[in-house]
Amino acid sequence: MKTLDEFVVLFAEQLDETDPSNVTAQTKFRDLEEWSSLLALSLISMVDEEFDVTLKGDDVKNSETIEDVYNIIVSKK
């Protein structure tokens, strides 16, 4: 399974306006200016593709940081 660092890179790839160098495991992604429902769907699709894990909308909403999302993926693996 991919590491947290690899997940952070994959996460940053979904973003359009945020400099990837500013994205870390501790980034509070829902506070990003560009965060949107479309990005939430992209995150769910990316996780499905890369980890074969199905995240729910509420999993994303209940996560604060990127690491929180990664931990949910780990728990579902």
Place this chain on the structure above:
Amino acid sequence: MTGASSGIGQGCALMAAQMGAKVIVCGRNEERLKETISQLPGEGHSSFAGELTDQTVIEKLVAEIPSLDGVVFSAGISMTAPFTFSTREKFDKVFDVNFFSPIEILRLLVKKKKLVNGASVVFISSVGGNFGFSVGNGIYGASKAALNSMARLCSLELAPKKIRVNSICPGMVVTPLVEGFSENITQEAIQKDMDFYPLKRYGRPEDIAGGVVYLLSEAASWVTGQAICIDGGITAY
């Protein structure tokens, strides 16, 4: 009726039986079909269990069933994926069920003369992809747009046989299929979406069944080639 063991299809089977129809319920799960039949008033209902995306199963279905006065295609699956994640694999999965299966069943029903003169064909389509677009709904919407396109075309080509072909385009109806969509969004977003509907609620299977029974009936004998929205007013904006 395809997709008759749950959701809109089950609601349609129930209302059609209440109006006196003998219903052949089709679906994948024999047990669920039997349970559906047990809920139908009246006599003479039957079931056909099988994977209706499988060509040999479709041929078996068409060979086995008697002549039909009406057919309702309600089997469908959902898919949420942003465009950049909309792979051919996902398109194929959704189009096989939502588009190719009903179209092939109808083709063979007509070709094998299993639809009586004056028969009515109803496709359960969607507002999505036809009258309304939302992010992540591309594949599903495209499958339903393709369905509406063929429904309208078939209304012309089958008119000489006095076969009417229409589609019903529901808004969000509370069914197992919509639960599939809902998993990707939050409860909060669902409530917000529901509040956006002029009639302030999602649909129920019987809301759709009313329109289906109308199209099946003689009351709609001059109606063909239409895509009728039953949607709580969402496309009125």
